[in-house]
Amino acid sequence: MTENEILKLLSEVRHPARGDRSVTELGMVNNIEIQNGGVRVTLGFPKRRDPLAEYLIGACRAALIRGGVKDPVVDTVVLEDAAPKKKGLEFDTECLRNVRHIIGVASGKGGVGKSTVAVNLACALARLGYKVGLADADVYGPSVPLMTGTEGASPMAEEIDGKELIIPLEKYGVKWMSIGYFAERGQALIWRGPMACNALKQMILQVKWGVLDFLLIDMPPGTGDIHISLLQDIPVEGALLVTTPQEVALSDVEKGANMFRNKGIDRPIFGLVENMAWFTPAEHPDEKYYIFGKDGGARMADDLGIELLGRIPLVQSIRESGDSGEPAALGTRPDAQAFLDLAGRLAHKLG
Numbered sequence: 001m002t003e004n005e006i007l008k009l010l011s012e013v014r015h016p017a018r019g020d021r022s023v024t025e026l027g028m029v030n031n032i033e034i035q036n037g038g039v040r041v042t043l044g045f046p047k048r049r050d051p052l053a054e055y056l057i058g059a060c061r062a063a064l065i066r067g068g069v070k071d072p073v074v075d076t077v078v079l080e081d082a083a084p085k086k087k088g089l090e091f092d093t094e095c096l097r098n099v100r101h102i103i104g105v106a107s108g109k110g111g112v113g114k115s116t117v118a119v120n121l122a123c124a125l126a127r128l129g130y131k132v133g134l135a136d137a138d139v140y141g142p143s144v145p146l147m148t149g150t151e152g153a154s155p156m157a158e159e160i161d162g163k164e165l166i167i168p169l170e171k172y173g174v175k176w177m178s179i180g181y182f183a184e185r186g187q188a189l190i191w192r193g194p195m196a197c198n199a200l201k202q203m204i205l206q207v208k209w210g211v212l213d214f215l216l217i218d219m220p221p222g223t224g225d226i227h228i229s230l231l232q233d234i235p236v237e238g239a240l241l242v243t244t245p246q247e248v249a250l251s252d253v254e255k256g257a258n259m260f261r262n263k264g265i266d267r268p269i270f271g272l273v274e275n276m277a278w279f280t281p282a283e284h285p286d287e288k289y290y291i292f293g294k295d296g297g298a299r300m301a302d303d304l305g306i307e308l309l310g311r312i313p314l315v316q317s318i319r320e321s322g323d324s325g326e327p328a329a330l331g332t333r334p335d336a337q338a339f340l341d342l343a344g345r346l347a348h349k350l351g
Ligand SMILES: Nc1ncnc2c1ncn2[C@@H]1O[C@H](COP(=O)(O)OP(=O)(O)O)[C@@H](O)[C@H]1O
Pocket: 107, 109, 110, 111, 112, 113, 114, 115, 116, 117, 143, 221, 275, 276, 312, 313, 314, 315, 316, 317, 318, 319, 320, 322, 323
């Protein structure tokens, strides 16, 4: 058990008299001791002990036991200083200090081309002259290494001000970071809960990003706890939602939108990207076949009050370039133009 894991368990314990906020959020976890497998947690109370102290001690013990800690000890200390010492997760957002825009690329479900859009958008923004980074936060299926031809790379770490920072890989003028660089090729990533969350946060908060105009985050598909935790700890400014045009995708996009509009998260949605908006066969580059229906993306955007920022065609070359590690946005074909248009609109929207 690490301190972070213990904090994660304690973050489930809510203080009923303090707006139902968690003891970690309230900065009440004053000390954590881990020795020979034993865990002792000290809760700090300002000035005098809280009438709910016993309840909180019990609730903390229960949460730790549920998380697999044997016989945890929870005690309390009354802090003379009225403001309890805040002890959050080890992470801070220092390495994002010089990043102007942090944008989450999200989708309600997998397979809609979220990573394809994120990777190509990053390359397109770089082509427009911006400084760009992309963090692949899809713990369950990191695809940035394959899509950028950086598989097998192992990023170096550097100690800066007593802190280990991972150096992102640079290729195509973009700084790439992916949890995939830290897993064996083909090894399934079966991390769950807090561990997946911490690994993810590390991919974003312990990286030497330096000065960036845009940091894109390829979020995991779906809308679960991991997303909420990510959005709570990482200063994501807003979101891009990726969808395909089918009618049935609407409810997924809606879930994605609600995740960002959720009370307590409340981040703007910069736009919707309609991927696979039409099909263009390689041998007939001027033709458009609306195989998933025409203008589905525009209708969805209207329904949800989101701007339609981009429309990307379904073309074989986008898939092929993804598989070969040379993003389509770097080329000169019409599909490259679709990503450049999206990049231009996003940059314009964010000033
Ligand atoms: N516009 C497109 N044209 C052709 N193939 C695409 C397009 N968008 C995505 N794909 C392909 O569809 C598959 C899933 O895309 P991916 O970006 O991995 O989806 P997600 O990240 O949403 O799971 C990949 O093989 C990708 O190359």
